[in-house]
Amino acid sequence: MLDTGDNTEVLLDVNNIEVIYSSVILVLKGVSLTLDKGGITALLGGNGAGKTTTLKAISNLLRAERGDVTKGSITYRGKPIDRLDPATLVKSGVIQVMEGRHVFEHLTVDENLMTGAYTRRDGKAAIKQSLDLVYNYFPRLKDRRKSLAGYTSGGEQQMVAIGRALMSNPETVLLDEPSMGLAPQLVEEIFGIVKNLNEVEGVSFLIAEQNTNVALRFAHKGFILESGRVVMEGPADELRENPDVKEFYLGMSDKGRKSFRDVRSYRRRKRWLS
Amino acid sequence: MLDQFLYGIEAAMNGLMTGIMYSLVALGFVLIFKASGVFNYAQGVMALFGAMTLVSIQKGQIPFYHLINATFGTDIKYFGWEVPALLAILLTVCVMILFAWLVERLLLKFLINQDPVILFMATIGLAYFMEGFGDLMWGSDLKVIDMAMPALGIPGLPQGGSLFIENATSGLGTDRFFGFFIDKLDITAAIIATMLVVVLTVFSQYSKTGRALRAVADDHQAAMSVGISLRTIWVIVWSIAGVVALVAGIMWGAKSGVQFSLSLITLKALPVLMLGGFTSIPGAIIGGMIIGVGEKVFEFIVSSSWFGDAMGFTMNATENWFAYVLALIFLVFRPQGLFGEKIIERV
Numbered sequence: 001m002l003d004t005g006d007n008t009e010v011l012l013d014v015n016n017i018e019v020i021y022s023s024v025i026l027v028l029k030g031v032s033l034t035l036d037k038g039g040i041t042a043l044l045g046g047n048g049a050g051k052t053t054t055l056k057a058i059s060n061l062l063r064a065e066r067g068d069v070t071k072g073s074i075t076y077r078g079k080p081i082d083r084l085d086p087a088t089l090v091k092s093g094v095i096q097v098m099e100g101r102h103v104f105e106h107l108t109v110d111e112n113l114m115t116g117a118y119t120r121r122d123g124k125a126a127i128k129q130s131l132d133l134v135y136n137y138f139p140r141l142k143d144r145r146k147s148l149a150g151y152t153s154g155g156e157q158q159m160v161a162i163g164r165a166l167m168s169n170p171e172t173v174l175l176d177e178p179s180m181g182l183a184p185q186l187v188e189e190i191f192g193i194v195k196n197l198n199e200v201e202g203v204s205f206l207i208a209e210q211n212t213n214v215a216l217r218f219a220h221k222g223f224i225l226e227s228g229r230v231v232m233e234g235p236a237d238e239l240r241e242n243p244d245v246k247e248f249y250l251g252m253s254d255k256g257r258k259s260f261r262d263v264r265s266y267r268r269r270k271r272w273l274s
Numbered sequence: 275m276l277d278q279f280l281y282g283i284e285a286a287m288n289g290l291m292t293g294i295m296y297s298l299v300a301l302g303f304v305l306i307f308k309a310s311g312v313f314n315y316a317q318g319v320m321a322l323f324g325a326m327t328l329v330s331i332q333k334g335q336i337p338f339y340h341l342i343n344a345t346f347g348t349d350i351k352y353f354g355w356e357v358p359a360l361l362a363i364l365l366t367v368c369v370m371i372l373f374a375w376l377v378e379r380l381l382l383k384f385l386i387n388q389d390p391v392i393l394f395m396a397t398i399g400l401a402y403f404m405e406g407f408g409d410l411m412w413g414s415d416l417k418v419i420d421m422a423m424p425a426l427g428i429p430g431l432p433q434g435g436s437l438f439i440e441n442a443t444s445g446l447g448t449d450r451f452f453g454f455f456i457d458k459l460d461i462t463a464a465i466i467a468t469m470l471v472v473v474l475t476v477f478s479q480y481s482k483t484g485r486a487l488r489a490v491a492d493d494h495q496a497a498m499s500v501g502i503s504l505r506t507i508w509v510i511v512w513s514i515a516g517v518v519a520l521v522a523g524i525m526w527g528a529k530s531g532v533q534f535s536l537s538l539i540t541l542k543a544l545p546v547l548m549l550g551g552f553t554s555i556p557g558a559i560i561g562g563m564i565i566g567v568g569e570k571v572f573e574f575i576v577s578s579s580w581f582g583d584a585m586g587f588t589m590n591a592t593e594n595w596f597a598y599v600l601a602l603i604f605l606v607f608r609p610q611g612l613f614g615e616k617i618i619e620r621v
Contacts (some may be wrong), residue, residue, distance in 0.1 A: 014565065027348040062500055064387055076505045090501030104489045164500060173516035 003088075007038040009067030011172055011204055012058065012094070017055050017072035019050075021065070029228040030072065034221075035172065035206050040198055042215040042236065043208040044249065045225035051208035052099055054225070058206070059096035060086050081155045087181045089096045090119045093171035098182060099208075101157040103164075109141055112149045112160050116167030120178060133201075134163040135191055155186040162190070166197070175207045185210065191218045204259070212249040224249070278580070280443075282453045285574040286567050289493065291460030293566020294467045298522035299543040299559035300550065301470065302515040306620040307552045308491040309511040310382070312393040316401035318540030320370075320516055325406045325523030325532045329417040337411050357422045363520075370516030371509075378509045380525060386504065387494075401503050405537060417532040431528045432458035432540040463525040471559055474514070478555070487511060491553070545601035551611025561612065569602070 013034040014129050019028040028050045035041045056062040057069050060082070074082045076094060084092075095116075104112050113134055118129045135142040138159045144152055149160050149215065158178055165173050175194070179187040194219050197203045209215035217220055222239045224232040239245050298434040299321060316319075334353040336342065343349060357365070387392055394597065422430035423619065435455040444453030478484035490497040490507045498504060526536055550561025573592045575581055580589040 049363055059499065061495065064498060067389070086498050087501040087503045095501070096499045098496060098499050100501070102493055104492040104496060106492050107485070107488055111485055111488075114482075115497070115502070116500050120485055125309065161496075168501060254386070 001078055003089060007052075008039070008109070010034050011037045011039075011077060013073075013075045014058065015055070015073045015075070015183045017054075017057055017074060019053050019062065020070050021067045023068075025123045027067070027228055028057070031225065031228070031230055031232065032072075033206075033233070035204055036220070038198070038202050038204055038222060040194070040207065040219045042206045042219035042222040042227060043206060044215060044222055045083050046210065048227070049225040051225055052176055052229045055096055055176050055206070055208050057082070057095065059174055060084060060089055061096060061098075065255050070154075086130075086177065087119060090168050090170075093169075093230055094174065095165045095168050095170045095172075096174040097161045097165045097176060097178070099176035101154070103152075103160045105148065107149055108146055109149050110145040113163050116164035117154050117169075120274075126169075130167050130169060134166050137197065138163050155182055155190070157256075158182060158186075158190060159193075162194070172201060172204045172206065175205055175251045177208055177210065179209060185227065187214055189194040191215075193261070194218065209273050212245070261268075278578070280454075282376065282574055284456075285570045288460070289570030290563055291457065291566070292570065293546075293563040294464040294559065295460070295522075295525055295562075296539075296546045296565060297517065297541050297559045297562030298463065298467050298470070299539050300546040300562055301467075301555065302518040302522065303543055303547055304550075304552060304555055304558045305474070305518065306511055308433075308488050310393075310490070310508055311390050312382075312397060313390070313522050314515065315394065315397040315540065315545070316404060317402045317515065317519060318537040319404045319408070320373075320519035321523035321526065321539065322522035322532070322534070322536040323404050323523075324366060324370055324516065325419065325536065326408050326412045326417065326526040327531055328362055328366040328524065329419055329527070329555050330412040331365050334551045335412060336604065339466065340413060341410060351565060365515055371513045372500035372519055373449070374512030375509050375517050377512055378505055380509055396548065401540075402538070405440070405534070412508045414534065416525075419532060420526070421460055421524065423551055432462055433528075434458060438459060452490070459525070459528055459576055466521060466525070467559065470518065471555055474555055489496060490590060501614060542597065545597035547611070548601035549604050549611055551614025552613070554613035557611055557613030564612075565597045565600065569593045572596050603604075 014031060015029045016032050018026070018030055020026050026135065030048065033041065033043065034052070043054060045051055045084050053062070053067065056065070056067070058074055058081075059128055062068065070083050073080055078090065078158070081089060081092075081094070086096075087165045089095075107115070110131075117130065118186075120127055135145075140156060141159055141163060143250060144156060149157060152160065162175070162178070178190050178194070182190070191214055194205055194207070207215060207219065216236045216239055219235055220238040222232075222234065222236045223230050224239070224245070232239065232242070234242075240250075280341070298318060302317045302320065303314060306312055306317070316356070331591075334357060336350055336353055339351045371464075377400065381396055382393075385396060415553065422432055428531045436458045439456050440453035442453070478487055486497070486502045487510070488505060489502060490504060494504060497507075507605070522539070523532070523536065526539055546558060546561040546565050548561075548566055549559030550559070569592065573590075573596070576589040576592055608614075
């Protein structure tokens with residue numbers, strides 16, 4: 001939980017949620033996290049840790065996959081949001097960029113971006129302004145605005161997906177695994193843009209990421225998930241210095257490279273951790 | 275020989291017109307398939323239901339009169355007024371929209387994220403339900419469509435061959451050639467179908483809702499994530515498909531009367547879809563034309579005496595199967611159809 005000392009406003013508060021798929025599969029076993037206004041929170045963990053499920057629980061895309069939040073609460077600006085449909089949530093400023101890019105392949109880049117403005121009611125001029133803003137942040141997309149999104153490269157598709165979310169004029173973006181399948185310098189580029197958006201436009205980000213190293217460099221706060229539970233949390237720079245995080249997630253250790261013989265103790269320690 | 279050639283052309287032109295009638299049905303399929311990935315088996319029944327509703331409203335028929343009579347021992351059938359065609363069309367459009375809304379409410383809502391096969395089965399059920407429901411509501415007697423709109427100066431849907439075309443072309447052949455016989459109704463249908471396609475294409479390419487429809491067709495989840503409500507989109511799509519079905523129902527109903535077999539035009543639309551592709555609106559039109567022309571010309575050739583002289587046999591009633599064989603060939607060599615969505619593969 002957030003220490004009461006600092007006075008930043010908590011935008012998104014996920015409190016001890018439990019998620020069950022198809023009424024039988026327990027995926028999240030009590031996840032709590034917070035996102036400050038104007039902050040970047042990283043949600044870390046390996047495959048199957050529950051990062052995507054957490055994000056979908058917040059954006060309410062879960063119900064379409066027969067998942068359900070059975071315990072706990074999710075509030076945004078103090079109001080519960082766990083019964084809202086995704087469209088209402090987008091209107092109130094929370095939008096998710098899904099994992100694996102999910103662009104509309106048969107729509108042009110331009111059209112893709114415009115679908116992001118679907119819920120907006122503030123007139124064509126304002127939407128045009130947002131479009132220019134997105135092209136400003138992603139100059140690569142401007143060159144390809146007329147080509148089908150399905151034919152653009154992986155990096156460009158990720159940019160389309162993020163740009164499309166920005167078109168809804170969001171306050172908070174839930175970004176699911178932006179680094180997936182991208183070359184390291186592209187990952188840097190995308191995280192750089194995210195950081196920029198955060199600092200200049202004041203957009204708050206909750207980023208689910210496997211790439212702990214990059215995510216902790218750009219985030220303010222981090223939460224580490226392990227099989228459906230938060231096992232560690234704190235300010236990003238503290239987490240980066242934490243010996244356990246270093247060892248388990250960054251692949252570094254004080255004693256240099258680990259020998260395979262230590263695997264058993266490694267596993268035991270890790271189990272204890274979770 | 276010149277006459278034979280001209281008769282061939284006549285057959286082709288008639289085929290073209292019939293083909294466009296097929297396209298009208300196929301169009302409804304394409305719309306729903308694109309937006310929800312559902313192959314809507316009920317499309318033909320929707321056409322029947324639309325046409326039935328239209329005629330019955332026009333005649334001022336009391337809905338469920340059979341049921342009422344049977345329950346209360348009364349003997350009623352008509353309200354005793356007649357509704358003008360234009361107003362009746364508007365009312366029927368409202369009924370089709372209400373129907374779309376009900377389908378979403380009572381059926382599709384529960385089937386989000388299910389396999390396409392399950393949705394397909396649901397539409398089969400829907401088709402049989404509607405067939406019975408339509409009969410129960412309006413009676414199963416043969417109904418005749420009368421689209422006269424005196425207010426607009428329209429005497430009704432034109433019937434019979436176009437004298438104009440016949441006279442204009444009668445000079446082409448020898449004395450025994452009387453000019454092309456082309457049904458005026460077919461020409462009307464072709465014009466209306468073309469207009470529908472233009473309107474639908476413009477709508478889906480350039481409007482915000484159209485863009486949302488295409489987005490949903492591409493990726494349900496992503497569409498939901500940007501705040502497009504799937505359920506609203508589905509109601510819109512089924513409404514549009516309902517209106518297209520109504521148009522098809524009027525045209526086919528005017529041709530062959532509004533009765534049960536109207537719902538079987540579904541089966542004629544299938545090969546059209548395989549040819550044109552399930553996802554392309556222009557494909558539905560052009561596929562229909564190819565099938566229409568193909569089956570008429572093929573029939574003309576293989577049933578002619580000179581074909582018989584040359585080959586030693588003639589064939590008849592090929593129209594019954596020609597379209598399906600053509601579709602089969604397409605399935606083997608170009609499964610996505612002529613104009614089907616490009617299968618995007620990045621390399």
